[in-house]
Amino acid sequence: MKLYDISRPLTKATPTWPGDTAFQYTVNWPKSESGSVNVGKLVMSIHTGTHVDAPFHFDDHGKTTLELPLDLYVGAARVVDVSGRASIGADDLAGIDLSGVTRLLLKTMSWSEPETFPAEICYLRPDLPPFLAEKGIRLLGLDVPSVDPLESKELPAHHGLHQHGIYILEGLLLDAIEPGDYELIALPLALSGADGSPVRAVLRR
Numbered sequence: 001m002k003l004y005d006i007s008r009p010l011t012k013a014t015p016t017w018p019g020d021t022a023f024q025y026t027v028n029w030p031k032s033e034s035g036s037v038n039v040g041k042l043v044m045s046i047h048t049g050t051h052v053d054a055p056f057h058f059d060d061h062g063k064t065t066l067e068l069p070l071d072l073y074v075g076a077a078r079v080v081d082v083s084g085r086a087s088i089g090a091d092d093l094a095g096i097d098l099s100g101v102t103r104l105l106l107k108t109m110s111w112s113e114p115e116t117f118p119a120e121i122c123y124l125r126p127d128l129p130p131f132l133a134e135k136g137i138r139l140l141g142l143d144v145p146s147v148d149p150l151e152s153k154e155l156p157a158h159h160g161l162h163q164h165g166i167y168i169l170e171g172l173l174l175d176a177i178e179p180g181d182y183e184l185i186a187l188p189l190a191l192s193g194a195d196g197s198p199v200r201a202v203l204r205r
């Protein structure tokens, strides 16, 4: 059975949001000291690499990671190519059949250099969340670090998706994935109180 890995590798060079915490793995308690095992320590921003946003990320009263509905992160998903656009709205998806789709992954291809944080990304226009909710979408995944323009402080797409009951998966790597239907597995860790979680996201045909 072939699995397609759609996760960005986490290394000390993985780009972060400007000013945010880079991924750092250290052997905090080496075998030479413990006598039996290497014990690692992980430091990173939750928004580095491939991750889910919990509503608490942009809403102080929103669900935290441990409270997320797990069933959304496992199951049938459709990958749609929307590359070459500066933003995505209802118009861009109007011609695409989304009937029966719960999990939608948008391939924007707007993060061309994986070693650097993008200067500009394809973002979602405000008419997209109600359109997707009407179609029955509950999870939206993208190959960019945000669903809003990078400089946005109001975060209209984050809030719009949340108001329409749509959960967010960001930072996917979809370059090698043909559009079509797959099974997605991208489970968040069981992190108490957190604003999201890194995920290992995979697709299988």
Ligand SMILES: N[C@@H](CC(=O)c1ccccc1NC=O)C(=O)O
Pocket: 017, 020, 045, 047, 053, 057, 145, 146, 147, 148, 155, 170
């Ligand atoms: N909302 C973004 C993350 C974000 O905005 C952010 C992440 C880390 C450090 C700063 C951030 N925003 C600063 O304005 C996201 O899409 O997850």
Ligand SMILES: [Zn+2]
Pocket: 046, 047, 051, 052, 053, 145, 170, 196
């Ligand atoms: Zn995020």
Ligand SMILES: [Zn+2]
Pocket: 053, 145, 146, 147, 158, 168, 170
């Ligand atoms: Zn986000």
